[in-house]
Amino acid sequence: xxxxxxxxxxxxxxxxxxxxxxxxxxxxxxxxxxxxxxxxxxxxxxxxxxxxxxxxxxxxxxxxxxxxxxxxxxxxxxxxxxxxxxxxxxxxxxxxxxxxxxxxxxxxxxxxxxxxxxxxxxxxxxxxxxxxxxxxxxxxxxxxxxxxxxxxxxxxxxxxxxxxxxxxxxxxxxxxxxxxxxxxxxxxxxxxxxxxxxxxxxxxxxxxxxxxxxxxxxxxxxxxx
Amino acid sequence: xxxxxxxxxxxxxxxxxxxxxxxxxxxxxxxxxxxxxxxxxxxxxxxxxxxxxxxxxxxxxxxxxxxxxxxxxxxxxxxxxxxxxxxxxxxxxxxxxxxxxxxxxxxxxxxxxxxxxxxxxxxxxxxxxxxxxxxxxxxxxxxxxxxxxxxxxxxxxxxxxxxxxxxxxxxxxxxxxxxxxxxxxxx
Numbered sequence: 355x356x357x358x359x360x361x362x363x364x365x366x367x368x369x370x371x372x373x374x375x376x377x378x379x380x381x382x383x384x385x386x387x388x389x390x391x392x393x394x395x396x397x398x399x400x401x402x403x404x405x406x407x408x409x410x411x412x413x414x415x416x417x418x419x420x421x422x423x424x425x426x427x428x429x430x431x432x433x434x435x436x437x438x439x440x441x442x443x444x445x446x447x448x449x450x451x452x453x454x455x456x457x458x459x460x461x462x463x464x465x466x467x468x469x470x471x472x473x474x475x476x477x478x479x480x481x482x483x484x485x486x487x488x489x490x491x492x493x494x495x496x497x498x499x500x501x502x503x504x505x506x507x508x509x510x511x512x513x514x515x516x517x518x519x520x521x522x523x524x525x526x527x528x529x530x531x532x533x534x535x536x537x538x539x540x541x542x543x544x545x546x547x548x549x550x551x552x553x554x555x556x557x558x559x560x561x562x563x564x565x566x567x568x569x570x571x572x573x574x575x576x577x578x579x
Numbered sequence: 580x581x582x583x584x585x586x587x588x589x590x591x592x593x594x595x596x597x598x599x600x601x602x603x604x605x606x607x608x609x610x611x612x613x614x615x616x617x618x619x620x621x622x623x624x625x626x627x628x629x630x631x632x633x634x635x636x637x638x639x640x641x642x643x644x645x646x647x648x649x650x651x652x653x654x655x656x657x658x659x660x661x662x663x664x665x666x667x668x669x670x671x672x673x674x675x676x677x678x679x680x681x682x683x684x685x686x687x688x689x690x691x692x693x694x695x696x697x698x699x700x701x702x703x704x705x706x707x708x709x710x711x712x713x714x715x716x717x718x719x720x721x722x723x724x725x726x727x728x729x730x731x732x733x734x735x736x737x738x739x740x741x742x743x744x745x746x747x748x749x750x751x752x753x754x755x756x757x758x759x760x761x762x763x764x765x766x
Contacts, residue, residue, distance in 0.1 A: 355752060355755070355756060355765070356752070356756060357749050357752050357753065360745070360748060360749055360752065361745070364741075364744070364745050364748065368725075368741060370741075395697065398694070398697055398698055398701055399701050399705075399716075399748070399751065399752075400720055401698060402698045402699075402701035402702045402705065403701070403702075403705055403716055403717060403720045404720045405698070405702070407595070407641070408634060408637075408638065408702060409702060409705070409706075410595055411595045411600075411633070411634055411637055412630075412634065412702050412703065412706060413706060414595060414597045414600055415600060415630045415633060415634070416630075416706055417597075418597070418600055418601055418604050419626055419630065422604065422608075
């Protein structure tokens with residue numbers, strides 16, 4: 355088949371030939387096998403296009419073929435239509451998570467949090483006793499107290515006798531501090547073991563401290579009647 | 580994905596149901612591709628043969644009751660096998676078949692003869708035309724007058740509609756005569 359007879363075929367098919375021309379063409383059809391074969395193929399076109407059912411089927415198959423060709427060129431995740439639903443769901447989850455997280459971060463002002471934490475340290479109210487005891491740095495040396503024994507369970511009565519040994523030549527001052535952080539007794543001068551506290555002291559828990567000018571060597575507790 | 584029974588597939592094919600066609604494609608195309616490529620064909624050959632086999636089976640289903648006493652897969656494989664055998668013989672390609680499944684022996688007349696093969700080529704190439712050309716040719720085949728075609732498609736007049744139809748026919752024939760399968764058939 356070729357297009358060289360097409361104009362003739364079209365004129366004949368469209369009924370545009372004059373009677374003489376038509377008769378001549380029909381004669382040629384019966385005598386010229388090539389023309390005849392071409393015309394038969396020309397007619398197949400009408401048969402092919404007129405078969406609507408098969409055309410409809412072919413249109414669908416072509417669409418499926420094109421869909422599959424497109425899918426073959428895509429990553430696996432996109433191959434099937436329903437994956438778009440999963441993709442949409444995933445995007446929604448990511449966006450929601452981002453929004454919620456942003457809102458939570460915005461709600462908690464971290465600068466304020468840090469500042470208030472630092473302030474909390476600054477404004478922590480130590481008791482007067484704590485503050486008094488913190489005045490001197492605690493030092494670990496060989497200090498052995500023989501009397502009185504550390505205890506808040508046994509009542510002590512004055513006068514209090516302090517006996518100790520210490521591996522230091524620094525002069526030590528003995529102080530007694532009440533629960534309010536008030537120094538109720540001080541040896542004022544360096545104390546030497548044994549040392550008798552003659553001053554009458556108020557009852558209650560008492561802290562005693564041996565210190566130099568800068569360091570506390572020993573801190574203990576007494577419960578005075 | 581929905582699973583179709585053998586009956587569902589046959590009924591779907593009778594109605595040109597796209598979902599069923601998709602299902603058949605998904606279920607059986609891998610088998611067809613494997614078979615064709617294993618027997619001297621290409622990916623494109625597999626697509627073409629698969630499509631023609633579907634058309635042949637659908638036509639068979641519509642014309643006669645297709646009472647299968649075997650699995651649809653076996654019948655479909657037999658159709659594919661037969662069509663590919665015809666293709667290889669027509670193109671004088673030496674082959675030693677390597678079968679991958681049991682199959683039925685089908686008669687040539689059960690499937691395509693040369694006329695049907697040419698018709699299939701025309702139909703495939705028709706679908707490659709522009710939408711407007713497809714529309715013009717379809718209206719002509721449906722018996723619509725050229726005056727009406729001109730009116731519907733906004734042409735100047737009957738003569739222009741005739742000219743457009745001629746151009747579309749020429750475009751279609753040119754596509755057909757360059758079709759490799761048509762060339763082989765015309766030798």
